[in-house]
Amino acid sequence: MQLCVALDLEEKSQNIDLLKSLKGFPIWVKVGLRSYIRDGRDFIEEIKKIDLGFKIFLDLKLYDIPNTMADAALECAKLNIDMMTLHASSGKNAMMAVMERLGATSKPPLVFAVSALTSFDSQEFQSIYNAPLNDHIQTLAKMAFECNLDGAVCSVHESKYIKKATDPSFLTLTPGIRPFSENNDDQKRVADIDGAKEALSDFIVIGRPIYKATNPKEVVERILEKIK
Numbered sequence: 001m002q003l004c005v006a007l008d009l010e011e012k013s014q015n016i017d018l019l020k021s022l023k024g025f026p027i028w029v030k031v032g033l034r035s036y037i038r039d040g041r042d043f044i045e046e047i048k049k050i051d052l053g054f055k056i057f058l059d060l061k062l063y064d065i066p067n068t069m070a071d072a073a074l075e076c077a078k079l080n081i082d083m084m085t086l087h088a089s090s091g092k093n094a095m096m097a098v099m100e101r102l103g104a105t106s107k108p109p110l111v112f113a114v115s116a117l118t119s120f121d122s123q124e125f126q127s128i129y130n131a132p133l134n135d136h137i138q139t140l141a142k143m144a145f146e147c148n149l150d151g152a153v154c155s156v157h158e159s160k161y162i163k164k165a166t167d168p169s170f171l172t173l174t175p176g177i178r179p180f181s182e183n184n185d186d187q188k189r190v191a192d193i194d195g196a197k198e199a200l201s202d203f204i205v206i207g208r209p210i211y212k213a214t215n216p217k218e219v220v221e222r223i224l225e226k227i228k
């Protein structure tokens with residue numbers, strides 16, 4: 001299981017300070033909507049220039065028509081990032097178009113399909129998708145698997161079911177992690193590190209419990225110790 005640290009801070013300089021403080025740890029860093037909209041591709045270039053060996057996960061959760069998705073995915077790949085996301089509910093045609101376009105690149109990133117945001121509980125999910133959360137997540141994950149994506153974004157609670165419905169090699173990436181009983185914030189389907197391990201999560205994503213801590217480095221250390 002690998003740790004992705006979300007770089008969701010208010011200022012680019014704060015993200016850079018956080019990055020530098022985590023030097024030497026075997027982690028991934030996640031650039032999401034806030035940082036990418038504010039700091040753009042320059043931020044990705046800067047992370048690479050600082051050269052701490054962190055793999056880069058660009059979490060833009062693409063959702064559009066197939067041609068636009070494929071074009072956008074190609075632009076992500078040109079940034080030379082290691083992992084990216086799209087929404088499984090954008091459909092099979094869009095996911096296939098993305099994978100076809102990325103397949104023609106020399107070093108395609110891993111592609112993960114968001115099944116259901118971890119901020120949804122089953123009631124909210126039902127009200128949006130008009131389907132039970134657990135069943136529909138498996139349907140979305142199966143669609144992503146059939147389109148040859150690398151894995152699904154889900155909560156810890158669905159990780160095992162997704163692997164069972166697809167294949168053990170189909171990766172799961174689980175946000176909504178609260179390692180040491182921190183506040184859930186806006187996350188609804190949460191779990192701790194032991195839960196993630198038990199659920200066979202391949203990647204865990206953690207933001208606020210790390211970057212809002214008084215000593216983020218110490219929290220990362222404790223998380224990595226638990227992951228072992």
Ligand code: C5P
Nearest residue numbers: 006032116117118175176205206207208
């Ligand atoms: O601060 P927290 O640990 O809740 O952050 C989780 C991170 O994972 C955020 O950057 C959020 O955008 C991202 N994420 C998520 N749920 C998903 C996909 C991504 O929380 N389904």
